[in-house]
Amino acid sequence: MNQCEFLEPATLEEALTLLHKLGGSARVLAGGTDLVVMVREKRTAPRYVMNLGNIQTLRGICFDEARGLVIKPLTTIRHIELSPDVPGEYDIIRQAARELADPAIRNMATIGGNICNAAPSADMVPPLIALAASAKLVSISGERTVPVEELFTGPYTTTISDGELLVEVMVPPPSVHTAGIYLKHHTRGPKGLGSVGVALALTKIPNKRSVSAARIVLSAVSPTPMRAKGAESTLINGPITRHVIKRAASMASDETHPRDSFRGSSAYKKILVKNLVEDGLSRVFHIIKAMN
Amino acid sequence: MKHCMELTVNGHTHELFVDPLKSLASVLREDLGLTSVKVGCNSGNCGSCTVLMDGKAVKSCITLALQAKGKEITTIEGLAADGRLHPIQQAFIDHFAVQCGFCIPGMILAAKALLDEDPDADEDRVRKGLSGNLCRCTGYVKIVEAILAAKDGIKSQKE
Numbered sequence: 001m002n003q004c005e006f007l008e009p010a011t012l013e014e015a016l017t018l019l020h021k022l023g024g025s026a027r028v029l030a031g032g033t034d035l036v037v038m039v040r041e042k043r044t045a046p047r048y049v050m051n052l053g054n055i056q057t058l059r060g061i062c063f064d065e066a067r068g069l070v071i072k073p074l075t076t077i078r079h080i081e082l083s084p085d086v087p088g089e090y091d092i093i094r095q096a097a098r099e100l101a102d103p104a105i106r107n108m109a110t111i112g113g114n115i116c117n118a119a120p121s122a123d124m125v126p127p128l129i130a131l132a133a134s135a136k137l138v139s140i141s142g143e144r145t146v147p148v149e150e151l152f153t154g155p156y157t158t159t160i161s162d163g164e165l166l167v168e169v170m171v172p173p174p175s176v177h178t179a180g181i182y183l184k185h186h187t188r189g190p191k192g193l194g195s196v197g198v199a200l201a202l203t204k205i206p207n208k209r210s211v212s213a214a215r216i217v218l219s220a221v222s223p224t225p226m227r228a229k230g231a232e233s234t235l236i237n238g239p240i241t242r243h244v245i246k247r248a249a250s251m252a253s254d255e256t257h258p259r260d261s262f263r264g265s266s267a268y269k270k271i272l273v274k275n276l277v278e279d280g281l282s283r284v285f286h287i288i289k290a291m292n
Numbered sequence: 293m294k295h296c297m298e299l300t301v302n303g304h305t306h307e308l309f310v311d312p313l314k315s316l317a318s319v320l321r322e323d324l325g326l327t328s329v330k331v332g333c334n335s336g337n338c339g340s341c342t343v344l345m346d347g348k349a350v351k352s353c354i355t356l357a358l359q360a361k362g363k364e365i366t367t368i369e370g371l372a373a374d375g376r377l378h379p380i381q382q383a384f385i386d387h388f389a390v391q392c393g394f395c396i397p398g399m400i401l402a403a404k405a406l407l408d409e410d411p412d413a414d415e416d417r418v419r420k421g422l423s424g425n426l427c428r429c430t431g432y433v434k435i436v437e438a439i440l441a442a443k444d445g446i447k448s449q450k451e
Contacts, residue, residue, distance in 0.1 A: 004311075006312035006358055029356070029359075032354060032356060032359060036336075036356060039313055040334055040353075040354070051358070053359065101336075102339070102424025103402075103421055103423070104339065104349040104405075108350055108354075
């Protein structure tokens with residue numbers, strides 16, 4: 001095997017100092033479910049692998065009324081899937097966790113890894129964007145907070161610099177009248193390849209059958225997770241009808257320009273977007289109709 | 293540079309020198325001779341490498357050996373107790389769930405983790421719980437049947 005040094009900082013400060021020194025020659029190890037695959041497939045041959053697994057302060061979920069849900073990056077997808085610390089308002093995050101790969105992968109995969117690996121098909125990202133989540137990044141020179149939506153610049157590419165680590169994902173408290181859903185298509189059933197993903201979040205206007213805010217976030221149809229903003233705008237303020245839902249779904253599909261890939265042809269993915277958005281909107285409207 | 297590490301497998305602790313990028317699967321197979329751990333796809337998809345780490349199913353082919361420091365690893369060699377097969381192993385035999393056998397160690401360990409976490413899993417939850425373990429022979433019918441049958445065996449073992 002190539003020369004590779006394995007580093008195990010005990011604290012965040014130690015990790016940041018190492019990253020500052022080593023820069024792009026170091027790859028960060030969280031769960032390893034993406035990194036180790038990349039190493040095996042020879043897509044990366046890191047000189048240094050820095051294991052964050054000993055830094056306990058990078059794990060955990062907590063919720064408070066002021067900040068909302070705060071998830072640390074090394075929290076496993078399985079923990080998010082099963083944890084009672086994820087309140088009901090954030091259920092689309094749990095739904096996405098349930099769809100990610102399989103239980104054995106979810107036992108090691110982390111939310112930080114899923115975000116920072118920045119696959120166009122990343123499961124945890126669309127619900128985070130739908131709920132307007134932000135990411136706290138730190139380096140030895142300081143920290144910054146960025147909306148998760150603004151992190152991605154291309155496939156497997158983020159604005160996170162070599163010296164930075166993601167240390168928190170913060171999801172603000174959704175308004176009381178918000179409901180959402182995460183739907184994922186798999187080719188050939190639950191054991192099949194992950195394909196298009198759709199996260200929806202809608203906020204109802206109290207005492208009315210219309211919506212004040214809508215987010216439709218799509219994965220695996222573009223270089224980065226994308227919002228179907230045209231479709232979103234057709235849902236705002238007007239009455240909710242079958243026709244409005246179908247129109248929004250068609251528009252969302254029209255806004256995508258997916259490429260042909262092993263996850264499906266362009267035409268197939270566009271049909272999936274239309275069907276998943278229509279199905280998702282119907283289900284979410286059904287939930288919020290029952291709210292006051 | 294090789295790292296010295298302690299690896300606890302099936303109740304025994306071993307001191308090993310491992311290359312940082314070496315997988316847990318490779319170390320179990322090559323350093324410890326536990327060849328029940330299969331390497332099929334070597335990319336975390338097929339599940340034939342599934343082992344238990346602190347009781348939870350993981351894909352050992354994409355887990356670095358160094359990630360298993362301080363953890364308890366269970367392979368199928370460690371499942372039988374006092375010479376008696378685990379109820380899941382017995383159920384696989386009784387229900388003819390094994391054909392070529394390649395997926396079986398991983399499948400049984402995944403099933404054990406599944407039933408430990410969800411002792412009353414129904415067929416749907418069993419199938420979802422096994423979504424990380426592929427079988428090219430059986431079509432899963434007898435495997436699922438065996439696991440559902442094993443639930444009672446496990447419960448009576450606990451009583």
